[in-house]
Amino acid sequence: MTQTGEMVFHPRPGAGAAREWTFPAPERSVLGNGLAVLRVDRPGQKVVAVELVLDSPLAAEPTECEGVATIMARAFTEGTDRMGAEEFAAELESCGATIDTDADHPGVRVALDVPASRLERALGLLADAVRAPAFPAAEVDRLVRQRLDEIVHEMASPPRRAAFALNATLFDDAVRLSRPRAGTAESVARVDRAAVWDFFTAHVRPSTATLVVVGDFAGVDVTGVLERTIGTWSGSAAEPSRPGPVVADDHARVVIVHRAGSVQTQLLVGRIGPGREDASWPALTIGTYCLGGTLTSRLDRVLREEKGYTYGVRAANQSLPNGSLLAIHGSVETDVTGPAVADLVTVLRTLAAEGLTDGERDAAVQSIVGVAPLKYVTPRAVCDSLADMAAERLPDGYLPELYLKLADVATKDAAEAASGGFDPARLVAVLVGDADKIREPLEALDLGPVTVVE
Amino acid sequence: MAAVAAVTLQERTDGLMAGPATASLGFTATTHTLGNGLRVVLSEDHVDPVAAVCLWYDVGSRHERPGRTGLAHLFEHLMFQGSANVHGNEHFEFVQSAGGSLNGTTSFERTNYFETMPAHQVELALWLEADRMGGLLQALTEESLDNQRDVVKNERRQRYDNVPYGTAWERLVAMAFPEGHPYHHMPIGSMADLDATSLEDCRAFFRTYYAPNNAVLAIVGDVDPEQTLAWVEKYFGTIPAHDGKPVPADGALAPVIGAELRETVHEEVPSPALMAAYRMPADGTRGADAADIALTVLGEGESSRLNTRLVRHDELAVYAGVGLMRLSGTASVAMLDVKASGSGAVSAIDAALAEEFTRFAEEGPTPAELERAQAQLERAYLDTMATVGGRADELCRYATLFGDANLAFTALDRLLDITAEEVRAVAAERLVPDNRAVLVYEPTDDADENEEQVA
Numbered sequence: 043m044t045q046t047g048e049m050v051f052h053p054r055p056g057a058g059a060a061r062e063w064t065f066p067a068p069e070r071s072v073l074g075n076g077l078a079v080l081r082v083d084r085p086g087q088k089v090v091a092v093e094l095v096l097d098s099p100l101a102a103e104p105t106e107c108e109g110v111a112t113i114m115a116r117a118f119t120e121g122t123d124r125m126g127a128e129e130f131a132a133e134l135e136s137c138g139a140t141i142d143t144d145a146d147h148p149g150v151r152v153a154l155d156v157p158a159s160r161l162e163r164a165l166g167l168l169a170d171a172v173r174a175p176a177f178p179a180a181e182v183d184r185l186v187r188q189r190l191d192e193i194v195h196e197m198a199s200p201p202r203r204a205a206f207a208l209n210a211t212l213f214d215d216a217v218r219l220s221r222p223r224a225g226t227a228e229s230v231a232r233v234d235r236a237a238v239w240d241f242f243t244a245h246v247r248p249s250t251a252t253l254v255v256v257g258d259f260a261g262v263d264v265t266g267v268l269e270r271t272i273g274t275w276s277g278s279a280a281e282p283s284r285p286g287p288v289v290a291d292d293h294a295r296v297v298i299v300h301r302a303g304s305v306q307t308q309l310l311v312g313r314i315g316p317g318r319e320d321a322s323w324p325a326l327t328i329g330t331y332c333l334g335g336t337l338t339s340r341l342d343r344v345l346r347e348e349k350g351y352t353y354g355v356r357a358a359n360q361s362l363p364n365g366s367l368l369a370i371h372g373s374v375e376t377d378v379t380g381p382a383v384a385d386l387v388t389v390l391r392t393l394a395a396e397g398l399t400d401g402e403r404d405a406a407v408q409s410i411v412g413v414a415p416l417k418y419v420t421p422r423a424v425c426d427s428l429a430d431m432a433a434e435r436l437p438d439g440y441l442p443e444l445y446l447k448l449a450d451v452a453t454k455d456a457a458e459a460a461s462g463g464f465d466p467a468r469l470v471a472v473l474v475g476d477a478d479k480i481r482e483p484l485e486a487l488d489l490g491p492v493t494v495v496e
Numbered sequence: 497m498a499a500v501a502a503v504t505l506q507e508r509t510d511g512l513m514a515g516p517a518t519a520s521l522g523f524t525a526t527t528h529t530l531g532n533g534l535r536v537v538l539s540e541d542h543v544d545p546v547a548a549v550c551l552w553y554d555v556g557s558r559h560e561r562p563g564r565t566g567l568a569h570l571f572e573h574l575m576f577q578g579s580a581n582v583h584g585n586e587h588f589e590f591v592q593s594a595g596g597s598l599n600g601t602t603s604f605e606r607t608n609y610f611e612t613m614p615a616h617q618v619e620l621a622l623w624l625e626a627d628r629m630g631g632l633l634q635a636l637t638e639e640s641l642d643n644q645r646d647v648v649k650n651e652r653r654q655r656y657d658n659v660p661y662g663t664a665w666e667r668l669v670a671m672a673f674p675e676g677h678p679y680h681h682m683p684i685g686s687m688a689d690l691d692a693t694s695l696e697d698c699r700a701f702f703r704t705y706y707a708p709n710n711a712v713l714a715i716v717g718d719v720d721p722e723q724t725l726a727w728v729e730k731y732f733g734t735i736p737a738h739d740g741k742p743v744p745a746d747g748a749l750a751p752v753i754g755a756e757l758r759e760t761v762h763e764e765v766p767s768p769a770l771m772a773a774y775r776m777p778a779d780g781t782r783g784a785d786a787a788d789i790a791l792t793v794l795g796e797g798e799s800s801r802l803n804t805r806l807v808r809h810d811e812l813a814v815y816a817g818v819g820l821m822r823l824s825g826t827a828s829v830a831m832l833d834v835k836a837s838g839s840g841a842v843s844a845i846d847a848a849l850a851e852e853f854t855r856f857a858e859e860g861p862t863p864a865e866l867e868r869a870q871a872q873l874e875r876a877y878l879d880t881m882a883t884v885g886g887r888a889d890e891l892c893r894y895a896t897l898f899g900d901a902n903l904a905f906t907a908l909d910r911l912l913d914i915t916a917e918e919v920r921a922v923a924a925e926r927l928v929p930d931n932r933a934v935l936v937y938e939p940t941d942d943a944d945e946n947e948e949q950v951a
Contacts, residue, residue: 047734047736048734048736049630049631049734049735049736050734051580051581051627051630051631052623052730052731053581054581054590054620054623055619055620055623055727057594057616057617057619057620058615058616058617058618058619059616060545060614060616061545061615061616061718062545063544063545063614085543086541086543087882088521088878088881088882089875089878089879089882119798127808128799128804128808131797131798131799132799132864132868134798134799135797135798135799135868135871135872136864136867136868136871137871138871138872138874138875139875140797140875155875155879156875157871157874157875157878160871184808184811187811187837187838188807188811188814188837190838191767191814191837191838192814194766194767194838195660195766195767195814195835197766198660198765198766199659199660200658200659303764304658305653305657305658306650306653306654306657306658308658336588336592337585337588338585338588338589338592343585346647347584347585347643347647348643349643349646350642350643350644350645350646350647350649350650351646351650352647352650353647353648353650353651353653353654353655373650373653373654373658374650375649375650375653404593405589405592405593408592408593408594408595409592409593409595411595412593412594412595412596412614413592413595413596413597414595415544415545415546415595415614416546416595416596416597416612416613416614419544419546419882419883419884420879420882420883421882
């Protein structure tokens, strides 16, 4: 083949006719043991996603052994009344399944992914893990030692280090949010089998839990499978937990976490904002996207695409058990840390002064709302979102309604929510980097008192 | 370009091309070739109103010349900076405003670009890809090069230079593939070479590699194949082909390194570590599939041998795993990663690893281990194929590297066909001390400083 002729260019094509898409709506039921079930059918999908949402919030951990929820979550797969830890792991993996556990502020989550053909076998294992965990003392002690080793690695990770420092600075010492989710070295060291057992018996029961199942269930008696497995789990009744208030001090200040020799500075700028229950949440979501949702949003338009200071800076509104955390995060080259933070603040001030354009609002709405059919293709994606909503005790119809509201957000409301939320006068800025190089440039920006911690 | 690809194919996939493709997931794909040599793969799936457009260019870091490492990846960034009829960041803006998602990635062997779209917006993605395949140079400027060079250097800092153990794989790859070998350097490239790259280097790179006859385009999802092919012909059909691509440097290597290579790094890292790279059979062979299973048994999952021994029993490690990086133009690489626990010493880790690898090479997997590994690999395969984007990427991969897109649908069958003896044999041949490059990390700081809590 040789180079011949010239390419014929054509005008940009428009869209075809959109096919209707409806939000994957869950069907709610309750098993005989009181466990709430949310089920969504995703035809054609070969892997089933399951998630058990437990009402065991981190705020319920005894202060002296914070991290016990994490150790309990990990110890679920360390053996049951039917098999030892290693046998359990082998059995699970022979199903081609994985179980991942996570302990976050609203509660512990246990996620199972398994090819549909081996669903009942794997659900039996998940059921055993919460129905009759053995929590062997030796395995719990080993998990504690491992967790202590992990903390050393987390402290060396700039994004993790920044998150720990922001939480410790922003939130009042009295609230659980101020301390690491998986505990500190001091508190984790106090966790033992007895602590795990106490936490388990106090907070883990079917009547306050929700199970989300998503997959292709053609020809499967889902209720029968669930009753034979997770339906055999029993427990006493209890009132659902109530999240406490979020207490934070977001007066503007700067904390530098010194990390000698860093070639980049990790930025994490945050404060608290309104939660999902607030009428401004959809506008805040659109406004936050306009500010820092993608590389064509305001922050990256300057910091990345104009200045080349960063590989990417993002803004996010992250729901908390009460309210939200509003945050801007990313990393910038050490030598330009001062100018980059100055530009960040200028972007926020410009947003407050001039608002957003209709074009920006439209692009954000079309992206966030339009991407939903893509976002919710896999059972795991649908399951994760529904589990998030269940953990926050939102109604089953919350997500489809949210999308309708997002599509309706006015430009002015998005601008007000974002500029009010990301008010430069109320931001706590954490920078993990080389204090010897970045301290002076940051002090010169006058963003509030600057402190350096090791 | 066809002749070179065909020779590679015969060497690497002998025996694999035979027989008709089966559609084990219920999907099929058809392949069409335009007059300019662009190969087009179509696969229908009408369950959801979504479709993926994926374009693989047969160019990666292995095609870079000395002194210009990182060019293929830097160029990938420039592909998002506008083209003949697309200004500035409009590629991103148009796709995201249409409810789509997009990105591009660069590896040793290829550069890929992909858009997942609501099905009624597929034509837009095709127009965008065609505009930059044929018209990138009309928009390429010194300003966008300088800007994206800085962005890429920050990407390198963020992912490699500012992270504990961040340059480990770069160091290991450089040890496993000797100086001068096309896979000796990573796609991210060096800071010095990124700085040295000129606008003319970028133009020459585009003219050499970004040709329709050096690419595969896959469209997967809720599309009408006839209409889609007509759009492809309309937008891509007049882009001129060209044959300027040089024969890539030969990636052939001895099956084993020959003697253990070992380096020790003294850095501020949270714990000692032992990481290693082993040469493994090239992708597209039964040996690579056998290696995938061997490494899964040894180092993937809670019940793997390394986790059981090093993390659970001996508590020498906080993490111990090994996995396969498949490469088709040279040896694949087994990547071993062990991070020491607070009580684990590298010498003890090394001794335990030697025992486990030796025992595995002698005994091979147990029937239960083989079943578990195959079940895990099956789930991973089903996850990859669960989305239109995942399928489009796999179709491009098999079409670009092995000449037949439909091999994507039979990849699982080939993995499930591997016997315990093949698994043992590949371990005995490859997972041996004289076939490994070893990188040991020893922390420079005392542990106290790292264990400190943030007040």
